[in-house]
Every structure is written in C-alpha cells, then in structure tokens.
Amino acid sequence: MEQYSILGRIGEGAHGIVFKAKHIETGETVALKKVALRKLEDGIPNQALREIKALQEIEDNQHVVKLKDVFPHGTGFVLVFDFMLSDLSEVIRNSEHPLTPAQVKGYMMMLLKGVAFLHHNNIMHRDLKPANLLISSSGHLKIADFGLARLFSEQGERLYSHQVATRWYRAPELLYGARKYDEGVDLWAVGCIFGELLNSSPLFPGENDIEQLCCVLRVLGTPTQDSWPEMVDLPDYNKITFKENPAIPLEEIVPDTSPQAVDLLYKFLVYPSKQRCSAQQWDSLRGITKRKCEEHVDFRLGRVLS
Known part of the structure; x- marks a missing residue:
C-alpha cells in the first residue's frame, strides 16, 4: 500500500471497502478495493476469487472496468481498478430532470456493448444494476463489481445459486428458485435498468x-404455461400461487417514451429467458431518439447532475 496515497473513501462493494487513491510514482488516480480476510487460514473469499478470475481471463474492453493490479495487504489483499467519478444510480438519483432520450440511448449502448462482450467470453455478471455501472467524468460507462460473476457453458447443465442479483433486478426464474439458468438473467436486469433510465425510478x-x-406479475401479467412453459419445472413453482392478473401496457409504466423504446423494453422483459433480446442486438437502439444518430450527446456529469 505504500505506493499509494489514500485520497478518500468511495463506498463498499462485494466483500470490500473501496477507496480513491493516487499512485505516488505515476500520479495516476485509481480505486482501491481492500478485501479483508476474517481468518488468514480461511483464504480468499470465493466471491473475490470469482471477481479476480473473471476480470483476469478477459481482454481489455472499454465498457468493462479494468483490473490493474492485485497485491496482498495485511491479512487480506487489495484490488486496483480504474477510478470512475460516479455511477449510474447517482446520475439517475441526482438529475433534476429526466434523462433525455439521447442520454438514455448512449448509456444503454455502452451497457449493452459491455454485456455483449462479457457474454461473448461466457461470463454472467449476475448483479447488473445502476450502482454497478460506473460513470467517468466524461460520461463513459463501465460495468464493475464482478463479485457474483460466473463462467457459463453453452450446455447449461451446471447448477448455480438462485440467490444472486440485487432484488429489484432479479429475473423471475431466480425468484422462482431456478438453479439452472443462463445469461438471460443479465438481460432481464438490462431491461430493468432501461426502464429505470426511462422512468427515473x-x-x-x-x-x-x-x-x-408480485411487482413483476402486476406489470407483465400472471404467466401461463403457454406464455412460459419452463415455469412449471422451477423449484418454487408450486410453493406459491397468484391470482390471474392481466398485463399493464408498458406504455403506461414508462409514459412519454417513444414507441421504439417501449418495443425494445418489451424485448428484454420477457418471462422465457431464451426469448429475451440478446446484448449483441444493441443496434436495435436506433430509433429510440427521434433525431439523427449523429446528434451530439453531452454526457458530462456536470450537465447530467445539474
């Protein structure tokens, strides 16, 4: 740690406290994630190992946070990341006005490019949410916090925990206790984030x-065996029943939104995981803004947060 000067505390991530720091020799500003081990003999926590493994196994990508270094410290260790000024949760929360269609489009394009890159490398993030989408001073978005990340295979035979993803962004199959699932859990979370960008909540x-x-069923309607055949095989399917509830048109949930944006939202918020729009189809975002694609989008945080 002697090569870094601590500038302040940023917050807490999975299994660690995050600090803003400066590398004394180079002057570079970074984020340090200090992970403490309860007992030295316990070794590094599994979630931290996953984060390191996932980030070290993939090449650099402009929309995924860069793990710059790892080194032991005391009874734990420190992860060194790119420093990012804010996160998408703060941008949404502190904006006095709803984000413009152009801003929503820009953030979604960066998010989907990052998710597409992870899925191409067989990585499920499993905890996508605005707080884990870091934003630089110029408005550049990077996916962070890989504490719940898992490598997946195309065969889909591996069992996973269903207790992943922050609740508001948790896919319905996870809420029904699914142990076998795929990258569709990330795509559901992307849909939830998209809706939050459009609605500011x-x-x-x-x-x-x-x-x-209940919140999901209230909006999307009670699923049936016709609309979601896989539902009956989920572990908790018979543990709770819901009365039949018709869907509420998403146009009412995200008012003042273009038809193209609503249509794309429908493609993410689908009960069957395999039917969700893949991240590689981010090009579908064309048309969300009514202006031409070459319009200037100012993402500087000063503008967004003012």
Whole structure:
C-alpha cells in the first residue's frame, strides 16, 4: 500500500471497502478495493476469487472496468481498478430532470456493448444494476463489481445459486428458485435498468422476494404455461400461487417514451429467458431518439447532475 496515497473513501462493494487513491510514482488516480480476510487460514473469499478470475481471463474492453493490479495487504489483499467519478444510480438519483432520450440511448449502448462482450467470453455478471455501472467524468460507462460473476457453458447443465442479483433486478426464474439458468438473467436486469433510465425510478421495487414477484406479475401479467412453459419445472413453482392478473401496457409504466423504446423494453422483459433480446442486438437502439444518430450527446456529469 505504500505506493499509494489514500485520497478518500468511495463506498463498499462485494466483500470490500473501496477507496480513491493516487499512485505516488505515476500520479495516476485509481480505486482501491481492500478485501479483508476474517481468518488468514480461511483464504480468499470465493466471491473475490470469482471477481479476480473473471476480470483476469478477459481482454481489455472499454465498457468493462479494468483490473490493474492485485497485491496482498495485511491479512487480506487489495484490488486496483480504474477510478470512475460516479455511477449510474447517482446520475439517475441526482438529475433534476429526466434523462433525455439521447442520454438514455448512449448509456444503454455502452451497457449493452459491455454485456455483449462479457457474454461473448461466457461470463454472467449476475448483479447488473445502476450502482454497478460506473460513470467517468466524461460520461463513459463501465460495468464493475464482478463479485457474483460466473463462467457459463453453452450446455447449461451446471447448477448455480438462485440467490444472486440485487432484488429489484432479479429475473423471475431466480425468484422462482431456478438453479439452472443462463445469461438471460443479465438481460432481464438490462431491461430493468432501461426502464429505470426511462422512468427515473425502479420498475419493480419489491421489499422482499414475494413482493418482488408480485411487482413483476402486476406489470407483465400472471404467466401461463403457454406464455412460459419452463415455469412449471422451477423449484418454487408450486410453493406459491397468484391470482390471474392481466398485463399493464408498458406504455403506461414508462409514459412519454417513444414507441421504439417501449418495443425494445418489451424485448428484454420477457418471462422465457431464451426469448429475451440478446446484448449483441444493441443496434436495435436506433430509433429510440427521434433525431439523427449523429446528434451530439453531452454526457458530462456536470450537465447530467445539474
């Protein structure tokens, strides 16, 4: 740690406290994530190992946070990342006015490019949410916090924990206790983030897992075996029943939104995981803004947060 000067505390991530720091020799500003081990003999926590493994195994990408270094410290270790000024949650929360269609489009394009890159490298993030999407001073978005990340295979035979993803962004199959799932859980979260950008508030703000499922069903309607055949095979399918509830048109949930944006939102918020729009189809975002694609988008945080 002696090569860094601590400039302040940023916050807490999975298993660690994050600090803003400056490399004394180079002057570079970075983010240091200090991970403490409860007992030295316990070794490095599994989630931290996943984060290191996932980030070290993939090449650099402009929309995924860069792991610059790892070194031991005391009874734990330190991860060194690019420093980013803010996160998307703060941008949404502190903006006095709704984000413009051009801003929404820009953030979504960067998010989807990052997610497409992860999925191409067989990585499920499993905890996509605005707070884990870091924003630079120029408005550049990078996906961060890989504490729940997992490598997946095309065969899809591996069992995973269903207790992943922050509740408001948790896919319905996870809420029903799914142990076998795919990168569709990330795509559901992308849809939730998209809706939050459009509406300046979370789409499904459940206070517990049952209420979370109720929030989803209240908007998208109660699924049937025809609309979601895989539902009956989920572990918790028979543990709770819901009365039949018709869907609310998403146009009512995200008013003042272009038809193209609403149509894209529908493509992410689909019950069957395999039917969700893949991140590689980010080009579908054309048309969200009514102006031409070459319009200037000012993402500087000073403008967004003012």
